[in-house]
Amino acid sequence: MRIAVDAMGGDHAPEEIIKGTLIAAEKNPDVQLILVGQKERILPFFTGAKPKNISLYEATEVIAMDEHPANAVRKKKDSSIVVATRLVKLGEADAVVSAGSTGAQMASALLGLGRIKGIERPAIATVLPTPEGGKLILDVGANMDATPEQLSQYALMGNIYAEKILRIPNPRIGLLNVGSEEGKGNDLTQKAYGLLKGAPLNFIGNVEGRDVPYGRADVVVCEGFVGNILLKTAEGLAGVLFQQIKEKITSNMVRKLGALAVKPGLKEIAQMMDYAEYGGAPLLGVNGISIICHGSSNAKAILNAIRVAQECMKIQLIEQIREDLPK
């Protein structure tokens, strides 16, 4: 197995990316890791001997977070994400992992790898931590205006991912909506409901926003705009609440002492909520494995994303999706 890692993408690139790759290389001696990027910025992190299963691949350009994705991908043909994706296309790598611009990664995958036949638009699937384990939400931002047919394709792909990668038997598929009854919602969800009801899936009907953090569906299907808002709202609210807790439970001496005693409990919750545990989010529907990491990924997140990439290869994710699509 050979995994191309975009060394230049992410808020903490290249340092955290390289650190994560180093740990992954040590843990998985049989996996070949290819760090793609500007050699002069990568090499300083290899003061000792470079592990045998890490190689460097030069890419002279970098796509910044605020560049227009499609334009940047077309213009910067020697950028790390474009080069890393090309390695997959050429069969020189089996997967790509990046924490850089999501839009650029998506554009690279679409232009470089293309779509799986039968999938109109790829989806970004992300794992939301809940007390019932990680649950899959898709799409969280690949496709802003989806059709009912596309939502139904997301459900199919999400079903495979939840079953094979998250290891949830017979995953419960829920349609994100504003009410639980059939007939609720906008034109898109009303039509998608009918399609999902008829699909060979464990479709449990509509799920509301409040159901999602409780983990009441294993796969939550929605269009990219809504999924993005849901995910970021959850992220923001968790951030605000932990910030408030930290402040309020240490605001006087008595509370500070109490805080010491309850801290391990709060840490358990923070760990449960830590997206880094689940590694990256796969871009589902393209002809190759492309794992999207959070922009703020640390070494642990990169390590886990590399693990996810390996698992996707092991279960032959792309072939599985092809097989499950209606003929």
Add this chain to the structure above:
Amino acid sequence: MRIAVDAMGGDHAPEEIIKGTLIAAEKNPDVQLILVGQKERILPFFTGAKPKNISLYEATEVIAMDEHPANAVRKKKDSSIVVATRLVKLGEADAVVSAGSTGAQMASALLGLGRIKGIERPAIATVLPTPEGGKLILDVGANMDATPEQLSQYALMGNIYAEKILRIPNPRIGLLNVGSEEGKGNDLTQKAYGLLKGAPLNFIGNVEGRDVPYGRADVVVCEGFVGNILLKTAEGLAGVLFQQIKEKITSNMVRKLGALAVKPGLKEIAQMMDYAEYGGAPLLGVNGISIICHGSSNAKAILNAIRVAQECMKIQLIEQIREDLPK
């Protein structure tokens, strides 16, 4: 001032509704409160003398939460919400407050009171508690598929409400979107951005899901489907986190002792997050004051909703909206 209170609407009706009305009556001797509903279910709560400023108004029917709103409103002409709204229409009350079916309240208002001229679709505006104070989100579910013009009308109405009722000077208006730069998002938000930029508002551009819980905009504008998902996701996540905290900080003896010390701090956060503090959500854009309460409203929420209704009358909300609309 005369406020019609739907005694039959809500998960805890009629008991909590009547309790809240009783407290409001005592606090505001100059306000006339009209409890609308089935007398035989309301009267048992008045064992002593009924306060002078509470009157009962018979409505023999009740619309259940799961009934089709528009159909139920058309059929059940003697239901509490239809009758309460009619009192406003006839000038026998100045506002209506209900914790019943939101859809039925909206349909009653649309059919009974009509829209303000220049407002194509009304919006439900709700107050989201944040560490920076209550922020207004609209629409959270009145209108599933909005147009850019409608979003711009929401912004205008939200601006007035935030300034006059939430007392935020020169409210920062944000457009809910998937990225901060202009040009991000779906067709709706791209077009709405242009309209908002040209409007006489303190428009701060796009806000992302994660910005909302931090209170980075005073008024968050979005279409009803997305606003509903945002609001309920926040509700669900807060619920999950508090449940987890309760569990994890009391899972052994040491933590239990610590929990006693930090409990007042956690209570402060729970109070900050308590929607009941902000009372109900106004239905903005109809020709009359209609305050929508959370289905699970307790007496405190009803009391605060009655306060909100009073404030809307004091500032002459409907007239204000009419004046601010582009001529």
